[in-house]
Amino acid sequence: MVEWINTILQGILTGGLYALYAAGLAIIFGVMRLVNITHGDLIVLAAFVAIVIIEATGIGPFFSLLAVLPIMFIFGYILQRGILNYTLGDDLLPPLLVTFGLSIVIQNVLLEIFSADSQRLKIGKLEVLAVSFSENLSVGVFPVIIFLVAIFLIAGVQLLFSRTKLGWAFRATSDDADTAQLMGINHHHIFALAMALAMVLVGVAGVFQGISSSFDPSAGPVRLLYAFEAVIMGGLGSLWGTLAGGVILAVAQNIGAKIDPGWQMLAGHVAFLVVLVVRPNGLFPRTRDD
Amino acid sequence: MTLLDVQNLSSFYGDFQALFDIDFSLTQGETVAIIGSNGAGKSTFLRSIAGLVTLSADRFHYRDQPITDQSAYNIVSLGIAMVPEGRRLFPSLTVEQNLLIGGYAGRSGAWTLSRVYDMFPILLERSDVPGTALSGGEQQMVAIGRALIANPDLLLFDELSLGLAPIIIKDIYDILPSIQAEGISMIVVEQDIKQALNVADRVYCFQEGRVSLEGRPDELTEKRIAAAYFGR
């Protein structure tokens, strides 16, 4: 019995990591209706950027964030302003296909530079540090840190969107880009800022996933699927919903793994499809979907 | 001084030409009304000024500065604000947020949130409600307030009374004189000819993308207006 509680608890905490994967995606889709197929690859890219910085300077993964985040911010801005802004519009094929192409390019560039070897960001003892409540129930310190960071960042982004003029500009542009222009909002710039913000979240997600599990250039698509499943299950318009979606996904995966290690991924996907059938708009939709 | 100086303006939606060789001028402090039937190009003209439509012109100057190639998001900082057709409030924002976002361009001036609430007290009561949950008349008030908070020198009203009940229209038009009193110039696109003639210093009539009549309200007879309106 306690083992099951342990399983679910681990799932909840892992849900925080999945929510980090998903938050950036939710922002991009919320503001721009852009489907970013390369999102998972960008998470992996961020982790590789961290590796480069760590190897060049010798600082630890957490400190590498100080460099990774600005780099991802600038990268996101340029990516959106330089390429993706030109794909926006009513047709959903151009952004889908351009980001598909980008995904292939990024994966293979990483492959060429770093080879297919498995990588891991090391934080020493912190990784395995755990607090034991009983024989079968223990909670890893690092997973708790990830979960708390996820909550903190989501709360921050929600505040940005609800209390600041920039956040209102995001929402106004997402509602009606033409009228937003009449307010003096430069939609090209706003979209690029939204992507840049999303890339900061991706940077955090990349470093944290690089610490919690191994990764290689081809690890992107799986992360993308998790992110998408979390966003869709949670429902559009609410980052807290995305957190819930991430938790559900991770808990389902953990329960599946407990039954049989080979069932882990399948359990997650099945949970996603079930939620989809029962609640097509997600569990906590806030905005009208179109 | 001449605020807006337009000579030979043509506007296009893709390959479709909506305006043909429009000549137009506005002096500071003036209120100009544009009347015409549906599809005459009145809204297109306002949207052209706002920078939302592709256009070509021999001369298209605001305060002696050319604005032919200005992007729409720069127009506000020049001092031109628009109350769009159909209000176009942002559904994701509350009434108050809708008002405040009008000030995004950061122009300083006399219009603040509290002044807008003074002018439209009912909005203060509804300030936390999503913008689109209001009635048509209240939404129009928000749209006007939003444009005022941009502290413009030129206000563009696109189809001011469209879709509103007569009593609401009267209330809205009762507000205009206090805005005019501040020295703000206005261009009002209006289907309701009576209201247009009442509020304007000068009137233009558009017909099938061209100017068919121009003059002061007291100069224009009903017969001339009808002829210009319907193109006979």
Next chain:
Amino acid sequence: MTDSKLHPVTQTSHKVERSTRTSRVAGFLGVILLIILISFPYWGGRADMRLMVEIFYIMALAQMWNLLAGYGGLVSVGQQAFVGLGGYSLFILTIFLGIGPIWTIPLAGLIGAIVSLPVAFVVFRLRGHYFAIGTWVVAEVFMLGFAKVLPLGGGSGMSLPISVIKSIASSRAVREATVYWLALTVVVAVIAIVYILLRSRHGLALTAIRDTEEASQSLGVNNFRAKLLVYIFAAFGTAAIGALIYITKLRISPSAAFDLNWTTTVIFIVVIGGIGTIEGPIIGTIVYFLLREPLAQFGSWYLILLGAIAIIVMLKSPQGIWGWTVKRFDLRFFPVQRRLLTKISERQER
């Protein structure tokens, strides 16, 4: 001022024409090409024949995806679910039911069509972007599911038994020729069926839906039913082709059969060639293989090039090579539009 005199009413005779001179020339050349292709096993080398077979089935897959996305407006990133399903159907039908391999092709198609119903039930709840990801998840579920089926080889897969292979034909040369003609038949059939479909009333409906969803709805075109039918038909076609593919590959595994690459390759082909046209996937397939044969040896660089080409084409010429050609030269090889010819005549009609 307008002229108040009424002009005499002129009679116009309208003709609705479908074929153009270009298409008739192309049709003639197509027949010649077909004769050459049919004769290939008599004079072509083995390796070349294998390549031709691959070109045929990739082209067929591309036509199916194009029908779904370009005409049906359903962008699926999960058609590999049906490729794998078709492949495994081959194994199931031949090994456990003793059915001849060639017959499994249409039967696999049938299985695909049947399975597509519950899949549609789930994924059609999603729109647009979400639909795309949903179909991908379904494909992943298929992959993970089939990996658990031990009689089919589980995660490592299985090979087609010799007895099954020999049942196609006992000698290798005849077998390879048979498989070649099979593949040629499949791709010609696919193109022909798609062409006939698009010329028909249903095709007109699809084009209407594709161009303006709301307007077509007001005209009485049942959007949902049309899209569902396209989805089922695409599943049928893709699964049938999947069975063909694994007749040529002889060995199946979940990760290969349900590989996302089936879809990414096909998407690349359709985008480069020109989405929403029949000529597009044909051209795109040719371009893809023209690039692959000399360049694939460069591994990642080759893939980076493909990705870059896809990005540039989508940004600069979203209608692909064929779309650009049509605009530039007003050509049409597969005329599915109807062109209105009007002639004003003075003749009165009773």
